[in-house]
Amino acid sequence: MSQEISDRAQRAKTKKALLGEDVDLEQYTTEAGEHQPITSLGEIAKDYKQDLLEAGIEPSEKDRSGSFLQRDRSVVFSRALYKGLEVMSTTDALSKYNGLKDYLWKAVPVDADKYTAEVELAPSHGYFIRAAAGSKVTIPVQACLFITADKIRQNVHNIIIAEENSELHIITGCSVSHAVNSALHIGISEFYVRRGAKITFTMVHNWTGGIDVRPRSAVMIEDDGVFINNYILMKPVKSIQMYPTAYCVGKNARANFQSIIFAPGNSKIDVGSRAVLQGEGSRAELISRVIATDNAKVIARGDINGTAEHVKGHLECRGLMLSDTSVVESIPELKASRKDLDLSHEAAVGKIAEEEIQYLMSRGLSEEEAISVIIRGFLNVDITGLPDELAKETKRMFDLSLQKVM
Amino acid sequence: MTAPAGCKMLEIRDLTVEVEGKEIITDLNLCIERGEVHVLFGPNGCGKTTLLMTILGFPTYKVKKGTIMFKDVDITNLPTNERVKLGIGMSFQHPPEIRGVKLGDMVNIALGRKEGTIDERVIELGKRLNIPVQFLNRDVNLGFSGGEVKRSEILQLLAQTPDFLMFDEPDSGVDVENIELIGDLMNELLGRDKIPSQRERSGLIITHSGFIMRYLKPDRAHVMLDGRIACSGIPDEITKEIMEEGFERCVELCGKRVCKE
Ligand SMILES: Nc1ncnc2c1ncn2[C@@H]1O[C@H](COP(=O)(O)OP(=O)(O)OP(=O)(O)O)[C@@H](O)[C@H]1O
Ligand SMILES: [Mg+2]
Numbered sequence: 001m002s003q004e005i006s007d008r009a010q011r012a013k014t015k016k017a018l019l020g021e022d023v024d025l026e027q028y029t030t031e032a033g034e035h036q037p038i039t040s041l042g043e044i045a046k047d048y049k050q051d052l053l054e055a056g057i058e059p060s061e062k063d064r065s066g067s068f069l070q071r072d073r074s075v076v077f078s079r080a081l082y083k084g085l086e087v088m089s090t091t092d093a094l095s096k097y098n099g100l101k102d103y104l105w106k107a108v109p110v111d112a113d114k115y116t117a118e119v120e121l122a123p124s125h126g127y128f129i130r131a132a133a134g135s136k137v138t139i140p141v142q143a144c145l146f147i148t149a150d151k152i153r154q155n156v157h158n159i160i161i162a163e164e165n166s167e168l169h170i171i172t173g174c175s176v177s178h179a180v181n182s183a184l185h186i187g188i189s190e191f192y193v194r195r196g197a198k199i200t201f202t203m204v205h206n207w208t209g210g211i212d213v214r215p216r217s218a219v220m221i222e223d224d225g226v227f228i229n230n231y232i233l234m235k236p237v238k239s240i241q242m243y244p245t246a247y248c249v250g251k252n253a254r255a256n257f258q259s260i261i262f263a264p265g266n267s268k269i270d271v272g273s274r275a276v277l278q279g280e281g282s283r284a285e286l287i288s289r290v291i292a293t294d295n296a297k298v299i300a301r302g303d304i305n306g307t308a309e310h311v312k313g314h315l316e317c318r319g320l321m322l323s324d325t326s327v328v329e330s331i332p333e334l335k336a337s338r339k340d341l342d343l344s345h346e347a348a349v350g351k352i353a354e355e356e357i358q359y360l361m362s363r364g365l366s367e368e369e370a371i372s373v374i375i376r377g378f379l380n381v382d383i384t385g386l387p388d389e390l391a392k393e394t395k396r397m398f399d400l401s402l403q404k405v406m
Numbered sequence: 407m408t409a410p411a412g413c414k415m416l417e418i419r420d421l422t423v424e425v426e427g428k429e430i431i432t433d434l435n436l437c438i439e440r441g442e443v444h445v446l447f448g449p450n451g452c453g454k455t456t457l458l459m460t461i462l463g464f465p466t467y468k469v470k471k472g473t474i475m476f477k478d479v480d481i482t483n484l485p486t487n488e489r490v491k492l493g494i495g496m497s498f499q500h501p502p503e504i505r506g507v508k509l510g511d512m513v514n515i516a517l518g519r520k521e522g523t524i525d526e527r528v529i530e531l532g533k534r535l536n537i538p539v540q541f542l543n544r545d546v547n548l549g550f551s552g553g554e555v556k557r558s559e560i561l562q563l564l565a566q567t568p569d570f571l572m573f574d575e576p577d578s579g580v581d582v583e584n585i586e587l588i589g590d591l592m593n594e595l596l597g598r599d600k601i602p603s604q605r606e607r608s609g610l611i612i613t614h615s616g617f618i619m620r621y622l623k624p625d626r627a628h629v630m631l632d633g634r635i636a637c638s639g640i641p642d643e644i645t646k647e648i649m650e651e652g653f654e655r656c657v658e659l660c661g662k663r664v665c666k667e
Binding site: 365 | 485516545
């Protein structure tokens with residue numbers, strides 16, 4: 001770890017984030033939450049099977065090319081089952097690959113705010129996943145960051161690399177056991193999509209009402225690279241603020257973000273996605289669907305910044321409020337610093353239209369059934385770019401979460 | 407095998423309806439027998455759609471007075487889905503768009519199943535309306551052309567097969583080829599191919615064109631003016647008078663003819 005980096009982190013230690021409410025890190029401890037490694041995911045599944053399944057993690061490792069499980073502050077399991085795939089803790093990767101100099105804090109600035117600084121100064125692992133050049137790992141890797149100890153800080157740093165012309169599909173779940181009342185999760189994720197490579201990243205957040213969450217993610221996409229991000233949040237959370245950014249640096253680089261958020265309880269959510277189109281002909285599509293109910297407050301952001309020729313970007317945010325005390329605010333931003341580019345956005349926030357409910361009732365549904373159909377339809381975003389099996393799997397995970405809330 | 411006497415399908419008595427605090431329908435009476443098809447004429451804004459929506463039970467349409475009996479059940483205060491269960495169905499003039507809910511989902515719902523998979527049964531029904539699978543996969547009414555909306559509505563009714571069918575301008579904006587298709591299906595849905603005594607289903611159709619008249623040969627026609635049924639009679643005569651003399655004059659003539667009867 002270079003001195004310069006830790007100096008910058010030191011200086012950012014008290015730097016509040018631009019967005020989201022400030023979390024007092026000292027409320028949470030770095031003292032607890034150490035665990036022994038396990039030899040199979042089945043071991044942990046004995047006590048926590050449901051928590052894992054809900055986060056998309058398959059304890060049997062069936063249809064998975066690799067697995068990673070971090071429990072609290074310890075990596076308890078990691079292995080790759082596919083040639084050309086590496087899955088290990090970031091800590092191991094750092095020693096194996098000489099500090100990961102070309103990757104660590106290269107996409108996310110270490111001094112972005114106090115949360116990035118915290119991960120640099122008091123890291124607790126995270127995962128390193130890499131597909132070797134030319135390897136098409138079409139079966140997904142599963143990675144789970146699991147919190148089982150109360151009051152802890154989980155400070156993970158993830159590095160994900162798809163080398164030239166490789167393909168990598170990741171299902172990642174964050175989950176919390178029922179015994180935990182409060183905790184803080186900070187996750188730095190730095191993605192590198194090399195020339196002609198593709199990463200799909202499907203993330204399920206399965207928090208509870210006492211968890212503060214501050215992910216910090218950025219993606220560097222080279223020529224003809226593709227990055228597809230699916231984000232699903234269906235459970236309450238105390239607060240979450242994130243604004244992952246995809247930098248389409250290469251020619252014809254492509255980034256897609258699709259977020260599905262169902263916010264119940266007192267959740268405070270400030271979530272967006274951002275694309276910087278700086279490679280000629282690069283494209284981005286940022287789509288989000290947000291439902292807020294009870295007293296939930298959601299800010300859905302989107303930002304596309306086009307600086308190169310022939311780039312194309314589309315931003316779409318739809319929000320639905322199911323209660324009078326819930327709020328959805330949509331903040332789309334487009335910046336174009338050239339003429340020959342095409343950026344567009346659509347945003348709509350509102351309540352369920354009475355006439356839609358009645359139309360469905362006129363085909364025989366009760367009012368409650370009609371509302372469920374409208375909500376399911378509203379959240380039904382076609383998930384693109386995933387291999388068939390994974391698309392089905394994602395759909396299944398999504399339906400599972402939806403059944404729970406409806 | 408004659409149809410039983412009395413208004414066995416639909417009977418509306420002294421109906422007064424308000425929308426947004428404004429009286430749209432006043433003291434309206436209507437009786438439709440089992441096996442009968444009635445058409446409803448009237449100038450724009452006279453309350454035709456309001457009448458159908460009130461029969462269907464949409465809460466925006468407030469019944470201030472009167473009763474609606476359906477198959478001898480007082481449905482005046484029943485929620486829409488209860489009325490649908492009793493056998494009422496409607497093809498809408500301007501149905502709403504619902505994002506993420508596919509036409510195929512609507513067909514499944516009309517069939518009484520869960521939304522979701524578009525299977526053979528749904529595809530077969532679609533074919534009958536010249537609706538291909540890709541179209542079944544589109545969000546319902548979102549960006550549908552005028553004619554496509556009509557076909558999608560008839561498709562849903564075909565799945566639903568209610569005993570009492572209301573069509574709100576099923577023919578407006580439909581091209582020549584598709585209008586025959588729609589006419590055929592309406593005839594089938596209403597059992598018009600059967601001899602009158604064996605017709606079980608009834609219909610109430612709002613139309614401005616002569617096509618439906620020629621194609622369906624309805625049993626009775628009504629002219630609505632300013633929220634009232636101003637006159638009723640034999641469909642051919644009424645159409646002829648409307649075409650030649652306009653609505654108001656037709657109503658005048660209508661009064662005289664009733665005297666002659
Ligand atoms: N939701 C509403 N709010 C306010 N006024 C309404 C509403 N629905 C209908 N109206 C009014 O009620 C009157 C009757 O409308 P209705 O739609 O029943 O007419 P219609 O006979 O079907 O006309 P058209 O031939 O144009 O379809 C019109 O003046 C209309 O503006
Ligand atoms: Mg009308």
